[in-house]
Amino acid sequence: xxxxxxxxxxxxxxxxxxxxxxxxxxxxxxxxxxxxxxxxxxxxxxxxxxxxxxxxxxxxxxxxxxxxxxxxxxxxxxxxxxxxxxxxxxxxxxxxxxxxxxxxxxxxx
Amino acid sequence: xxxxxxxxxxxxxxxxxxxxxxxxxxxxxxxxxxxxxxxxxxxxxxxxxxxxxxxxxxxxxxxxxxxxxxxxxxxxxxxxxxxxxxxxxxxxxxxxxxxxxxxxxxxxxxxxxxxxxxxxxxxxxxxxxxxxxxxxxxxxxxxxxxxxxxxxxxxxxxxxxxxxxxxxxxxxxxx
Numbered sequence: 370x371x372x373x374x375x376x377x378x379x380x381x382x383x384x385x386x387x388x389x390x391x392x393x394x395x396x397x398x399x400x401x402x403x404x405x406x407x408x409x410x411x412x413x414x415x416x417x418x419x420x421x422x423x424x425x426x427x428x429x430x431x432x433x434x435x436x437x438x439x440x441x442x443x444x445x446x447x448x449x450x451x452x453x454x455x456x457x458x459x460x461x462x463x464x465x466x467x468x469x470x471x472x473x474x475x476x477x478x
Numbered sequence: 479x480x481x482x483x484x485x486x487x488x489x490x491x492x493x494x495x496x497x498x499x500x501x502x503x504x505x506x507x508x509x510x511x512x513x514x515x516x517x518x519x520x521x522x523x524x525x526x527x528x529x530x531x532x533x534x535x536x537x538x539x540x541x542x543x544x545x546x547x548x549x550x551x552x553x554x555x556x557x558x559x560x561x562x563x564x565x566x567x568x569x570x571x572x573x574x575x576x577x578x579x580x581x582x583x584x585x586x587x588x589x590x591x592x593x594x595x596x597x598x599x600x601x602x603x604x605x606x607x608x609x610x611x612x613x614x615x616x617x618x619x620x621x622x623x624x625x626x627x628x629x630x631x632x633x634x635x636x637x638x639x640x641x642x643x644x645x646x647x648x649x650x651x652x653x
Contacts, residue, residue: 414627
């Protein structure tokens with residue numbers, strides 16, 4: 370399901386490129402809703418894509434909360450990139466990153 | 479260098495100046511350290527030192543390419559990436575903008591800096607011209623790494639005819 374949502378992300382990115390609209394958003398919004406889950410997307414300047422899957426039963430999540438979660442993810446990812454012991458492309462093993470993600474998920478549930 | 483950018487956002491001008499000087503000293507030591515202890519006088523040793531310096535710059539460039547573009551989608555095409563290098567990257571690392579950018583519109587760009595901070599302390603004119611390339615290797619890697627993070631494979635070379643002005647030639651590789 371995450372793989373199909375990646376296809377939707379690619380669609381949106383290429384649509385942004387073709388349309389001459391000055392689309393300066395990194396946040397891609399709700400990609401598509403299915404019965405059980407909502408999928409949100411976010412792409413960085415370095416073409417790194419974040420995909421967030423949220424249980425549909427959780428209706429309390431507002432758009433700007435999702436945006437702030439993506440912003441935190443982006444900031445933590447940037448910190449991981451700046452870590453000289455991290456080689457770009459490797460699986461992320463930073464405990465700080467994992468703690469941030471875990472605390473975000475706990476906040477939501 | 480990431481912390482230098484953050485310091486600027488907090489408005490600490492004095493702190494910004496200290497960052498620049500620290501980087502210059504560190505860079506000088508890096509070059510001295512990587513160049514000196516080579517028992518093999520052949521050009522093989524020199525090439526290796528240059529590529530080590532470039533590799534250092536590349537990794538730093540990758541990290542800066544991730545941290546510097548803020549929030550908005552900054553780069554939609556090649557020219558945007560080059561403008562980012564000349565303005566944002568150069569301002570964050572050397573506290574100035576690139577002085578000139580020329581292109582043949584076919585993937586080759588020449589970035590000109592008339593007063594390159596890492597060469598200013600070495601002198602002006604043609605003295606020390608042979609020493610200059612090793613002080614530019616790190617910066618070539620920096621440009622290459624930042625472009626790589628933004629999605630462009632490139633080949634960056636530097637040339638000096640008269641210190642402290644230098645030119646960086648960037649050739650974007652078409653995959």
